[in-house]
Amino acid sequence: xxxxxxxxVGSEIPELRxxxxxxxxxxxxxxxxxxNPLHVDDDFARSVGFPGVIAHGMFTMGHMAxxxxxxxxxxxxxxxxxAQFREPVFxxxxxxxxxxxxxxxxxxxxxxxxTWVALERDGRVGWAVKKGSARVRLA
Amino acid sequence: MNxxxxxxxxxxxxxxxxxxxxxxxxxxxxxxxxxxxxFVTAAEFAALPTVLTDPALxxxxxxxxxxxxxxxxxxxxxxxxxxxxxxxxxxIRHRGGTGFMTIAMDLVDADxxxxxxxxxxxxxxxxxx
Numbered sequence: 001x002x003x004x005x006x007x008x009v010g011s012e013i014p015e016l017r018x019x020x021x022x023x024x025x026x027x028x029x030x031x032x033x034x035x036n037p038l039h040v041d042d043d044f045a046r047s048v049g050f051p052g053v054i055a056h057g058m059f060t061m062g063h064m065a066x067x068x069x070x071x072x073x074x075x076x077x078x079x080x081x082x083a084q085f086r087e088p089v090f091x092x093x094x095x096x097x098x099x100x101x102x103x104x105x106x107x108x109x110x111x112x113x114x115t116w117v118a119l120e121r122d123g124r125v126g127w128a129v130k131k132g133s134a135r136v137r138l139a
Numbered sequence: 140m141n142x143x144x145x146x147x148x149x150x151x152x153x154x155x156x157x158x159x160x161x162x163x164x165x166x167x168x169x170x171x172x173x174x175x176x177x178f179v180t181a182a183e184f185a186a187l188p189t190v191l192t193d194p195a196l197x198x199x200x201x202x203x204x205x206x207x208x209x210x211x212x213x214x215x216x217x218x219x220x221x222x223x224x225x226x227x228x229x230x231i232r233h234r235g236g237t238g239f240m241t242i243a244m245d246l247v248d249a250d251x252x253x254x255x256x257x258x259x260x261x262x263x264x265x266x267x268x
Contacts, residue, residue, distance in 0.1 A: 024167065031163045033184030036200070048201050057205035058180045065176040066168040075173040075215065082209035 001073035004109045004138040013099040013113065016067035020055050022091040028059045055089040060128045064117050067097035072136045079110065083132040087119055094120040095128055109138045140231055140238040140263050144196040148227040149189050154182040154246075156216050174216045179255050182246055186226040190242060196228070198240070198263055206239065206260035213253040222246045222254060229258070236265030 018024075029035050034056055037044035042052045061083045069075045089095060099115035115132035118125055156174065164178045165171065191200050216222065229243040244257040 027163075027167055031160060031167060032180050034180070038201075044201075058177060058208065061208055062164075062168050062175065062177040062180070066170055069170050069176065075170060075176055078176045078212065080209070080211045081176050082207070084207040085205055088204075 001077070002071065002138055004104060004106065004111065007101050007104060007111055007138070009101050009104055011101050013067060013071035013101075013115075016063065016070060016097045017094060018063060019094050020059070020089055020091055022053070025053060025055050025059065025091060028056050028062070032056065032058060034058065050088065052090060055091070055093075057083075057085040060085070060089055060095055060117050061132075063095055064097045064099075064115055064129060064132055065134075068099060068113065068115065068134045068136065071099070072138065077136050077138060079135040079137050081115075081132075081134040083115075083117075083129045086127040086130050089119060089128050090121070092121070093128075096120065099132075099134065111136050111138055140196055140198040140240055142231045142233065144193065145228055145231045147193065147195065148225070149186060149193075152185045152189070152224050154185040154222045154224050156182075156218055156220050156222065158218050161218055174218060176210065176212070179210060179216065179246060179257065182222055182224050182255075183226075183244055183257060183259065186224045186244060187242075190226055190228070196240075198238075198261075202264045202266075204262050204264065206262045207258075208260070209258040211256040213255065216246075216254055221249060223248075223251075238263035 029040050045053045096118040099113045102114050103112045113134045115134050117129040119128040164175050225245045229241040232239045240261045242259045246255040248254050
């Protein structure tokens, strides 16, 4: 597990990149229990104004949390995590989670991170999550 | 959505931190041990259908998108334990034809001690004009 002495303010956590597939979205609907047809039924998604199914916001946030967890070394040290969702993510899009150390409390071992999830589609880069944050407690 | 539903408290529901479900969540996100931080989303979905189908709230879920999400962990959930999920509508606002609803949930353990506090903002998009 990472220790607080290793994390200078301003340092970045390793990027975590994945292509979101239709299978990922179906698997997430199953495991989370969020079976909103917007995520699994193209006809329904089109009927409410999207070109097709969109990934769950919480899939994107789960990916962001995975980046923080991989960096911290243990999911149990994550004290908080938050995200504001921006653009919808479609199957075929690439999401890239990242983060930066904002502050380190040397007494409590609490590290505050700003986090984000970039969105890549057809050579264009946007934001699935532009403003995210997390707090982890390191030994 | 009906602003008068602000403050509604929903009946508590139980959620089991099922080991197979935790493992499936870990596999999906490439986390090799423990309970993934956003696994608690599954606990929210034990309570959320009751909120979203509340006739007094009158939300049109076909127009709902997820605005933001916050989790504050008091301790990590333990595999196999049963959590109790308490949901309430914290606020409802309308702005420019869009409805903004914040749902707050408290996840507590068998002894009533807090495990995770959740805030979730849902947007109900305006009807096409």
